[in-house]
Amino acid sequence: MATPKPQTPVVDIHTHMYPPEYISMLSSRASIPLVRTFPSSPDPRLVLLEAEVPALEKATGSGDANAPGTILPGRPLTRHFTSLSQKISFMDTHNISISVLSLANPWLDFLPANEAVSIARSINASFEEMCGAHPGRLYFFASLPLTSPLEAILSFITTALPSFRHCRGIILGTSGLGSGLDDPAMLPMFAALADANLPVFLHPHYGLPNSVFGKADYGHVLPLALGFPMETTIAVARMYLAGVFDAVPGLRMILAHSGGTLPFLAGRIESCLLHDAKFAGAVREQGDRRRTVWDVLREQVYLDAVVYSEVGLKAAIEASGGGKEGAARLMFGTDHPFFPPLGGPKGAEDGEWESVRLNADAVGRALGEGSEEAEMVMGGNAVRVLRLYEE
Numbered sequence: 001m002a003t004p005k006p007q008t009p010v011v012d013i014h015t016h017m018y019p020p021e022y023i024s025m026l027s028s029r030a031s032i033p034l035v036r037t038f039p040s041s042p043d044p045r046l047v048l049l050e051a052e053v054p055a056l057e058k059a060t061g062s063g064d065a066n067a068p069g070t071i072l073p074g075r076p077l078t079r080h081f082t083s084l085s086q087k088i089s090f091m092d093t094h095n096i097s098i099s100v101l102s103l104a105n106p107w108l109d110f111l112p113a114n115e116a117v118s119i120a121r122s123i124n125a126s127f128e129e130m131c132g133a134h135p136g137r138l139y140f141f142a143s144l145p146l147t148s149p150l151e152a153i154l155s156f157i158t159t160a161l162p163s164f165r166h167c168r169g170i171i172l173g174t175s176g177l178g179s180g181l182d183d184p185a186m187l188p189m190f191a192a193l194a195d196a197n198l199p200v201f202l203h204p205h206y207g208l209p210n211s212v213f214g215k216a217d218y219g220h221v222l223p224l225a226l227g228f229p230m231e232t233t234i235a236v237a238r239m240y241l242a243g244v245f246d247a248v249p250g251l252r253m254i255l256a257h258s259g260g261t262l263p264f265l266a267g268r269i270e271s272c273l274l275h276d277a278k279f280a281g282a283v284r285e286q287g288d289r290r291r292t293v294w295d296v297l298r299e300q301v302y303l304d305a306v307v308y309s310e311v312g313l314k315a316a317i318e319a320s321g322g323g324k325e326g327a328a329r330l331m332f333g334t335d336h337p338f339f340p341p342l343g344g345p346k347g348a349e350d351g352e353w354e355s356v357r358l359n360a361d362a363v364g365r366a367l368g369e370g371s372e373e374a375e376m377v378m379g380g381n382a383v384r385v386l387r388l389y390e391e
Contacts, residue, residue: 008375009097011382013201014256014304014333016104018046018081019126025119033106036060038072046081047074048105051210051223075220080337080349084130090336091137094356097379098388101127102141102171104338105205109146109173116145117152124164131166139388140164141171141201150177150185157192168386169199169254174235175206181235182242194250199302199385203256204231232260236301237269237293241279245296252300252385254331258307259297263319266293294319297329302385304333305377308358310365317366327373331382332363 018026026035026046032053037044047056055073079086081104091099108120124142131138142161144153161167170193176186181202193200207227214222232255245251255262270293273279283290291299298321307313317326339355360378367374382388 009379009383010095011098011100011332011379011388012091012096012334012336013100013254013331013382013386014306015087015099015101015336016081016338017084017087017101017127017130018077018104019123020082021122021126022103023077023082032056033110035077036074041072041076043076043078045072045074046077048205049207049220049223051207051213051220051227055217075338078337078340078349080340084133087336088134088137089350090353093350093352094334094360096334098137098139098382100139100141100168100382100386100388101130102201102203103127103143105173105203107143107146107171107173107205109175109205111145111147113147113149116148117156120145120156121160124160124167128164128166136389139166139168139386141169142167144170144172144189146175146177150188153189154192157189157196157198161196161198167198168388169201171201171203173203173205174231180238182238182244184242187244187247190244190248190251194248194252197387199252199254201254201256202232202235204228204235204260207231229257229260232256233262233265236260236262240269240293240296245300246291249300252302254302254304254385256304256306256333258305258312258316258330259301259303259319262293262297263303263312263315266297266319269293298325302329302331302381305330305359305363306333306335308355308362310362313362313366324373324376327367327376328381330377331385332359332378334359 023035026033027044032050033048035044035046038059052073055071059073080090087099103123108116108123111119120143127140127142131140142164145156146153174181176183207223208230213227236255236259239245273283297319303316303320305313305316307316313330316330320326320329334353334356336353336356339353340349341351341353363374363377367377
């Protein structure tokens with residue numbers, strides 16, 4: 001009798017938490033990011049984005065801010081953001097075998113330089129403790145003390161991160177050390193991460209200037225739906241133009257939200273390179289030896305599958321090489337605890353989340369429910385790329 005084929009575990013590589021000490025730090029701040037409480041809200045409010053500042057100022061400066069029905073800034077800081085038991089319950093509800101946790105934006109980018117290393121050690125130690133409490137189910141992407149001097153960051157990568165047994169990479173925003181990821185000062189950091197075999201999970205936060213979203217209040221829709229993906233696209237395109245991927249060939253990146261708009265716009269970037277006076281000559285001179293945007297996407301970049309549609313997922317797979325090759329570069333994610341269920345009875349957020357179903361259904365429709373390629377995206381790729389189950 002043939003041995004049954006073991007089912008590939010479902011792995012969520014895009015799932016966030018805020019440890020208690022992080023929330024305490026945000027609660028003491030006077031500028032974003034911050035946490036504020038309002039009597040009219042059962043949960044504290046987490047305010048992260050520049051686009052939320054006008055609503056924050058209006059709420060904190062108005063005598064009606066605490067009136068029932070008032071639209072408050074930010075989002076409710078529910079137990080899903082902070083509770084480990086809630087994370088495990090969420091995983092069980094959605095049949096997720098393994099989660100790779102990460103601190104959500106804006107990570108440690110706002111810390112004073114003299115406090116960054118000690119706080120980074122504490123925050124990452126909290127994640128290590130969470131993972132240790134659930135062996136085989138939890139791993140994490142570490143946060144770096146990016147406001148520290150470069151020497152301190154490099155030391156943190158080479159001496160502190162190896163002490164965290166469940167660390168499988170780092171999470172990084174697009175500002176890098178403050179000037180973007182194409183800043184030459186980033187190269188030693190990228191090289192150190194490549195040498196340590198630690199992929200970079202690139203996640204947006206800073207978006208686009210508020211002015212591009214108009215004067216009307218459209219809520220979070222434009223900053224999150226458009227600002228975040230464009231931020232990722234621009235950051236990676238700048239890295240490509242600056243030659244970062246060629247300078248550090250061992251660098252591996254996992255791009256949040258299926259790479260923003262890169263899968264759709266890579267061809268347009270290539271066309272502009274061919275016709276831009278600054279690059280056209282070098283492009284022609286290098287000929288077939290030149291690494292294109294497509295080459296980088298298929299050799300040094302992985303994409304999460306947080307795109308919520310079959311159309312977007314198919315584009316991500318095609319941009320990554322198409323077929324089985326392209327499917328091998330996609331990894332399932334939920335973006336939990338963001339995008340919770342809306343409405344319904346109290347406690348509805350403890351049931352199934354539509355945002356999770358949308359991503360999982362997109363994988364099944366794009367690749368065939370239960371197919372080898374679908375299982376790769378839902379978990380097999382993450383196990384391989386992130387060395388899960390290794391101790």
